[in-house]
Amino acid sequence: MTDQPEVEPKFGRRKFLRIALGLGIGTAFVIYFGQNLFTSQAKKASESIPKPIKSKSSLQPPSARLDEYAKNIMPGGPPKDGIPPIDNPQYISRDAADSLLSNNDVIFGLEYNGAVIAYPQIVLVWHEIVNDVIGGEKISITYCPLTGSAVGFKGKSRVDGKELTFGTSGNLVNSNLLMYDKQADGNWPQILGMAINGPSKGNVLQQVALDWTTWEMWKTKHPDTKVLSTNTGYVRSYGSDPYGSYRQQRGYYFEEYVLFPVMAADTRFHPKKxxxxxxxxxxxxxxxxxxxxxxxxxxxxxxxxxxxxxxxxxxxxxxxxxxxxxxxxxxxxxxxxxxxxxxxxxxxxxxxxxxxxxxxxxxxxxxxxxxxxxxxxxxxxxxxxxxx
Amino acid sequence: MSKIVYILSVSRGNLTSVFARRRFKLVGIFMALAYALTYMYLTGNIVYLPDSDTKLTPAPSVKFADDWMDKIWRLRAPANWEPIAAAYPVAGLIILLPIPNLIIAVLLSLLFGANISLASYKLMMPKACVRGSTSGIFGVLPSFLTGFGCCVPTAALALGASFVGAFLAVGNFLLPASIAILAFALIWNASRGSLSEMVVTMHQESG
CATH class of the missing domain: 2.102.10.10 (Rieske [2Fe-2S] iron-sulphur domain)
Incomplete structure (x- = not known):
């Protein structure tokens, strides 16, 4: 075929431009249409409150429902530790952090064992867990963007004295981060703070209080604060947030829709209240x-x-x-x-x-x-x- | 077997014929580049932060992950791998570099660009001369599957709870399916008749 004499197809520059333009517009249309489809589906989803999964024992205390929670584990997308926990956190000074953070950026403040530390939401949204040692004690700072919850846990179990460190399982229960302990691979929903399976099943973690506040308020109250650095060992687009923005008050954090099924739902408040x-x-x-x-x-x-x-x-x-x-x-x-x-x-x-x-x-x-x-x-x- | 070899041979010849023409080669390159950038953007590997402080994106610079060699093949989401480095060419612009995603971007964009080149060539030919002169354009449609395959969490965010299960179930298959369909579409479209011969025949008849 390549031996054939070279004959240009019958078209002129104008026809070529018309077709190239058509292809460009067509591609743009497909992308635009796809985005609109996404948006309209998201809006459609937002019109209804989350539909609860059928639950027979919702009035029992959580400790009696561990198997039910375990049955409602669902994949969130990423694999185990696909959202990598920070195991060697590094900290920077308030002045250094001041140029990284905006005044209205959300931080999770910790005052514990003499340490004063701010954990910026724009960092934790990419890691969800920081495993640290504070004052000689293992502490895990955890954050679930989907449920807007930041909870600190002591690593040492009250029951058997074992020290635990946590990773992200990639799964969810009630849309909430399902942590796993790296020692025995048991699963712990963050909001519950209790193991729902594994050898620690039924054990409860001790909480450490965190303050959900803004960088401006925290640094004003604690000028000597340390701040979790973006030198996490990983590269991420720190500063961006895949779910929305607390800075601009938009996206998942403020809209009605919920992404994953939940075991019980209620209409008294806006779901994201x-x-x-x-x-x-x-x-x-x-x-x-x-x-x-x-x-x-x-x-x-x-x-x-x-x-x-x-x-x-x-x-x-x-x-x-x-x-x-x-x-x-x-x-x-x-x-x-x-x-x-x-x-x-x-x-x-x-x-x-x-x-x-x-x-x-x-x-x-x-x-x-x-x-x-x-x-x-x-x-x-x-x-x-x-x-x- | 000999039929497959024949089809591949015809396809190769026809594609060579198309790419020999500068205009179609340029269209293919341009569209491939556009597709690669779109793919990297949709997978969250190109991010623009207009209101970010320059310290978050210290441009121009490159930052490597710790132990980056160990992270090259580490999956962080369906069809999305751990970036081993981040480039900050200008303030606010972050380009993450996950090696497998870059390889996929190159592969997909080449297939996409080739499909577009072929489709545009066929569209310009008189209909009587080329079989499937308009159907070729549909060859690029599978490329949009990758948008779903590579960003399940993003798609899940946009599509809501009822879609999440289905997406997570099929998400892992969309990328290989997309590559396979694109390659098939390219070979199938390119094998439908000998483009140069038809042009010559048509030219002689009209002459």
């Missing part, structure tokens, strides 16, 4: 964060535990503490802009430390709490009470 999930024993409470800002302080009972909820304006966080100090149960109120307990008239800071009075320097013990999206909290704890 931020609540502070408080738990004590087998009792659960959801505190809508926006509404609580005006209230600032509340004495409540969660299960059998007297709990005080305190709002700290400086960081825009709500924390939950046990009201018990030794044998005494305290009741707190706001007097002249100060938090005071009625029993001893001691003054308290919003982070649970007495600053003045008979109980000066006493520290309230926090109960388990963390910020979380409403749909996810309800999916795990359909028996939850709601603070209104």
């Amino acid at each position: 931020v609540v502070v999930g408080v738990s004590s024993g087998d009792s659960y409470l959801a505190v809508p964060k926006d509404e609580f800002r005006a209230k600032k302080i509340e004495n409540i009972i969660v299960g059998s535990e007297p709990v005080v909820l305190l709002y700290e304006e400086e960081l825009d966080v709500v924390r939950a503490y046990s009201s018990r100090i030794g044998a005494e149960t305290l009741e707190f109120s706001m007097e002249g802009g100060k938090i005071v307990d009625r029993q001893t008239s001691s003054e308290w800071s919003p982070n649970g430390i007495s600053t003045k009075g008979r109980l000066a320097n006493s520290r309230l013990k926090h109960v388990n709490y963390f910020d979380v999206l409403w749909f996810a909290w309800y999916a795990f704890y359909p028996k939850t009470q709601v603070y209104l």
Whole structure:
């Protein structure tokens, strides 16, 4: 065929340009049409609240539903550790971090064992877990973008004293990060903080409180803070977020749609409403964060535990503490802009430390709490009470 | 077997004929380049951060992952591998470099470009001379499968919960399916008649 005399096909430059233009427009149309299809499907999905998977035992406590959680494990897409945990975290100073972060960037603040550390959401969204040693203690900082929950866990098990480090299994339960422990490969949904299978099944991790706040608020309160660096050992497009943007308040974090099936759903709130999930024993409470800002302080009972909820304006966080100090149960109120307990008239800071009075320097013990999206909290704890 | 060899031989001859013409070669190269860039963008390996600080994207520079040799074949999502380096050519622009994705980008874009070249050549020929003068354009459609195959999490984000299961189930097969269909479409379209002979015949008849 190549021996044939070279004869140009019958077309002119104009026809060629017309066809090239047509191909270009056609390709652009297919891409545009594809994107529109994606958008319209996302909107369609957003019109309905998540459909719950049929559940027969939603009123039982989580510890009695471990097999049910295990049955509802579903792949999230990435393979095991495809979202790589940070095992050798490096930190930078506040000044160095200031040029990386915008003032309104979300960070998860940790004050523990004398360490003050900020974990930027724009870094954790690509890793979800940081395994660290703080003050000689194994601590894992975990973040699930799909359920908007950041929880710190102690690595040491209260039950058998084993020290655990965690990875991302690539799977989800109720849209929530399913961690696996690298020691025995058991699975732990982050919101539950409990092993649902493996040799540690039923064991509960001890939480370490994190503050979900902004970089501006955190650095103002803690000028000496360290900040998790983007030198994670991996290269990622740090600064971008595959789910949306807290900076610009758009995307998955703010829209109604939920990506993965959940075990229980509820219409009382927008699925992405931020609540502070408080738990004590087998009792659960959801505190809508926006509404609580005006209230600032509340004495409540969660299960059998007297709990005080305190709002700290400086960081825009709500924390939950046990009201018990030794044998005494305290009741707190706001007097002249100060938090005071009625029993001893001691003054308290919003982070649970007495600053003045008979109980000066006493520290309230926090109960388990963390910020979380409403749909996810309800999916795990359909028996939850709601603070209104 | 001899039929397959014959088909491949005809296809090769016809493709050589098409690529011998500068215009069609340019169309193919241009479309291949556009496809490669689109593929890398859709797989999250080209990212533009217009409002980012220059410290997040210290341009111009290149950063390697720790132990990057160990990470070359490490999968981070369906059909998406661990980048071993990131290039920051200008502030705000990040180009991640996962080796398997680069190889796939080259392979797919070459197939895509060749299909486009062939399709545009056939479209320009008089219909009487070329079998399937318009059907060739459909050869490029499988290339769009890779958009789904390579970014299941992105597709899942856009398509919502009811689609996720189905996508995760088929996601791993979309990329090889896309390559196979593109290659098949190219060979099939290119083997349908001898393009040069037809042109010559037509030319002689009209002359």
